[in-house]
Amino acid sequence: MTRSGLDDTIAAIATAPGSAGVGIVRISGPAALDIATQMFLGKRRPDRTPAGRFLFGQLVSAGGEVLDEGLCLVFRAPHSYTGEDVAELQTHGSPAVLARVLSRALELGARAARPGEFTLRAYLAGRLDLTQAEAVLNLVNASTETARRQGALGLSGALTGRVERIAQGVTRTLAAIQALLDYPEEGVPEEDRDLPLGEAESDLTALLDTARAGQAATRGARLALIGKPNAGKSSLLNALLGYERSIVTPIAGTTRDYLEAGLELAGIPVTLVDTAGIRETADTIEAAGVQQALNLAENADLILVLEDGSAAPEPLPLSLPNAGLPNTGRVIRVQTKADLPSVWHDPDALQVSAVTGAGLPELREAVRAALLGQPSRAEAWLTTERQADAARRALAHIQAARTLPDDLAGYELEEALHALAELTGRDVQEDVVDAVFRNFCVGK
Numbered sequence: 001m002t003r004s005g006l007d008d009t010i011a012a013i014a015t016a017p018g019s020a021g022v023g024i025v026r027i028s029g030p031a032a033l034d035i036a037t038q039m040f041l042g043k044r045r046p047d048r049t050p051a052g053r054f055l056f057g058q059l060v061s062a063g064g065e066v067l068d069e070g071l072c073l074v075f076r077a078p079h080s081y082t083g084e085d086v087a088e089l090q091t092h093g094s095p096a097v098l099a100r101v102l103s104r105a106l107e108l109g110a111r112a113a114r115p116g117e118f119t120l121r122a123y124l125a126g127r128l129d130l131t132q133a134e135a136v137l138n139l140v141n142a143s144t145e146t147a148r149r150q151g152a153l154g155l156s157g158a159l160t161g162r163v164e165r166i167a168q169g170v171t172r173t174l175a176a177i178q179a180l181l182d183y184p185e186e187g188v189p190e191e192d193r194d195l196p197l198g199e200a201e202s203d204l205t206a207l208l209d210t211a212r213a214g215q216a217a218t219r220g221a222r223l224a225l226i227g228k229p230n231a232g233k234s235s236l237l238n239a240l241l242g243y244e245r246s247i248v249t250p251i252a253g254t255t256r257d258y259l260e261a262g263l264e265l266a267g268i269p270v271t272l273v274d275t276a277g278i279r280e281t282a283d284t285i286e287a288a289g290v291q292q293a294l295n296l297a298e299n300a301d302l303i304l305v306l307e308d309g310s311a312a313p314e315p316l317p318l319s320l321p322n323a324g325l326p327n328t329g330r331v332i333r334v335q336t337k338a339d340l341p342s343v344w345h346d347p348d349a350l351q352v353s354a355v356t357g358a359g360l361p362e363l364r365e366a367v368r369a370a371l372l373g374q375p376s377r378a379e380a381w382l383t384t385e386r387q388a389d390a391a392r393r394a395l396a397h398i399q400a401a402r403t404l405p406d407d408l409a410g411y412e413l414e415e416a417l418h419a420l421a422e423l424t425g426r427d428v429q430e431d432v433v434d435a436v437f438r439n440f441c442v443g444k
């Protein structure tokens with residue numbers, strides 16, 4: 001996506017594909033109202049209508065054919081979502097109507113908008129910062145109440161506010177250090193050095209602690225069920241889902257290919273992944289399934305390791321690829337078949353029965369705790385890896401500054417401020433911005 005072409009007028013269908021009561025074609029840019037006037041016939045012309053009005057009329061083709069009747073909303077720069085002149089054509093929401101209305105707008109000189117281009121224009125006009133644009137994306141994609149709340153909080157500027165409070169503390173120390181470099185005899189008082197930096201460090205650490213929850217809530221989480229054949233993986237998947245999705249038999253090696261199913265768990269959109277039981281095998285097909293299971297475990301956000309409680313414990317013949325990663329809490333150990341007499345005991349394993357449902361609430365709670373932790377729901381969370389990465393770099397610079405002499409600390413604090421400004425998007429490279437907007441759909 002380039003910044004050139006901001007003089008263009010862009011158009012797109014803003015509503016979801018498929019049939020709906022109403023559909024919207026949005027046109028934004030200097031020619032928006034002119035284009036609308038040529039394709040919308042009502043009592044008043046859009047280009048002679050004051051901002052904030054809507055008109056009723058007919059949408060017409062080049063040859064004068066009536067495509068549909070509908071409404072035209074008129075926005076005038078800078079008072080619109082994009083900050084530009086905007087016309088919204090609200091029609092009956094069928095794919096056929098919307099396709100004709102959009103192509104008429106394109107015929108009249110609009111260019112098809114790229115993904116996220118309306119919101120990009122709002123960002124470039126300074127109407128949204130980058131965390132707010134990311135929040136818009138979260139709102140558009142929100143499938144759970146937690147994701148919606150975080151989207152709304154982010155759009156209100158709450159995340160930027162959190163980041164800016166941290167930046168203020170850093171700026172205060174930086175100013176004191178710079179004054180000291182000019183007037184060395186004064187010395188930096190502790191209330192301008194250790195206190196604000198200590199606070200910035202703990203606030204930033206708390207903010208970073210929300211990143212896992214923020215990403216789980218907005219992007220969803222993948223949960224792999226891993227274990228030996230017959231451990232009860234498919235049965236547990238079915239029990240968590242509440243319906244028979246996966247084949248269960250007493251034969252070891254029933255599941256060969258992996259299988260995914262979605263559910264909402266504590267406000268997180270979760271994809272459960274059932275996998276082939278892990279064992280050494282001469283069967284080529286099964287061996288491929290075992291390899292796949294290990295890859296799925298590696299890429300999962302959380303791994304449920306299942307072991308049959310009614311059978312003698314046997315270590316998995318293959319070590320889990322994530323063992324020893326710093327990312328703790330990625331494994332939950334589950335002792336299955338808790339309704340049968342158990343032949344081993346391990347206080348670290350959760351006892352669950354897919355048959356009676358015993359232990360399922362505790363398992364759900366363990367998953368929730370592993371994915372969300374305890375971040376305050378009222379506060380804005382980091383919701384993207386981009387944000388978390390910037391926050392991590394800022395934290396590292398602040399921590400370095402706390403141990404360094406003043407002249408070197410000043411440099412670290414400048415770098416920390418850069419990273420925080422990247423987080424909000426106040427100081428950010430064009431390719432980073434492009435990467436953010438690439439994730440949007442067309443029409444947003």
Ligand SMILES: Nc1nc2c(c(=O)[nH]1)N(C=O)[C@@H](CNc1ccc(C(=O)N[C@@H](CCC(=O)O)C(=O)O)cc1)CN2
Pocket residue numbers: 024052075078079080081088
């Ligand atoms: N039909 C429709 N619904 C929508 C949007 C839209 O663009 N069109 N939105 C977006 O996709 C969201 C709302 N966001 C918007 C944000 C600002 C303005 C706007 O025109 N602001 C002007 C005027 C404010 C006022 O009259 O008080 C401004 O800020 O100056 C419009 C929508 C959600 N619903």
Ligand SMILES: Nc1nc2c(ncn2[C@@H]2O[C@H](COP(=O)(O)OP(=O)(O)OP(=O)(O)O)[C@@H](O)[C@H]2O)c(=O)[nH]1
Pocket residue numbers: 227228229230231232233234235236247248249250251252253254255256275276277278336337338339340352353354355356
């Ligand atoms: N009593 C009891 N039996 C269970 C439970 N869970 C699974 N089983 C039985 O254990 C056997 C294997 O269950 P599956 O769910 O197919 O095991 P799996 O881990 O998916 O096995 P593979 O697909 O072969 O790797 C079946 O006979 C299930 O009925 C449980 O909680 N209690």
Ligand SMILES: [Mg+2]
Pocket residue numbers: 233234235246247248254255274275277
């Ligand atoms: Mg199975």
